[in-house]
Amino acid sequence: MERYTSTQYQAKKPNANGIIEYSEGENNVWRDLYQAQIGLVNRHMAKKFVEGLAIIDLPKQRIPQCGEVSERLQKITGWQVVPVPALIAYDRFFSMLANKQFPAASFIRTQEDFWYVKEPDIFHEIFGHGPLLTLPQITQFSQKLGELALSVDSSFHVWLARIYWFTVEFGMIRQGDDIVPLGSGLASSPSELLHAVESKDVLLRPFELIEVLRTPYRIDIKQPIYYVLEDLDQLQSITDSDIISAIKYAQSLGLKTAHPELKKAS
């Protein structure tokens, strides 16, 4: 969903049959990522995420096609995963969400970016987001944010994107006595997942809408702060609230700069 000024990666285009062809090397990156990540995900990610991963049952040896993932999701939440270029503007992103379509960048990271890639690649999109797209609380939340974005001035989009970033992308969630990673950006990055659960420098804060709206983020560093949902039902209370009034209030207070890492954020 993020917007970039530059990327070394090129979108891969589907052929006449709608299939994106990947090389053996690219499929091997998927295989190696899957292998590197599956143990960590099973150990650390939220139970709901792990269950979702089992439900979509992704191939382990090759990059899946969006079509085959969509076929499964259609039966569960009615969503589709649709290939898009690496660069996508907020308008298009939110309008796809409103239409139950998840935009998926089609390229896969290179071996050099194996442990951490700032651009969302197909591993992030499918392995990170696919399991979440089996959860109705997540898909309804995403769809409602998309609908809201379409109904307001585009100057609100960057604020709405922060809500998405600190939930679906990099949210944590309470699970019994623990706080565990939920977001797709955590699930798809071997190094960021460990950073989130092990680093003593990480700040964990309860998800409070105004706080989240006032927190700028960077896409090119491991996150210094994560917000924690009480449970998945909290997502509905967020979209049931008057988000636009909350944004206006957050605007009047200004962005937070207290955390040293956040000072560098734009």
Ligand SMILES: [Fe+2]
């Ligand atoms: Fe993402």
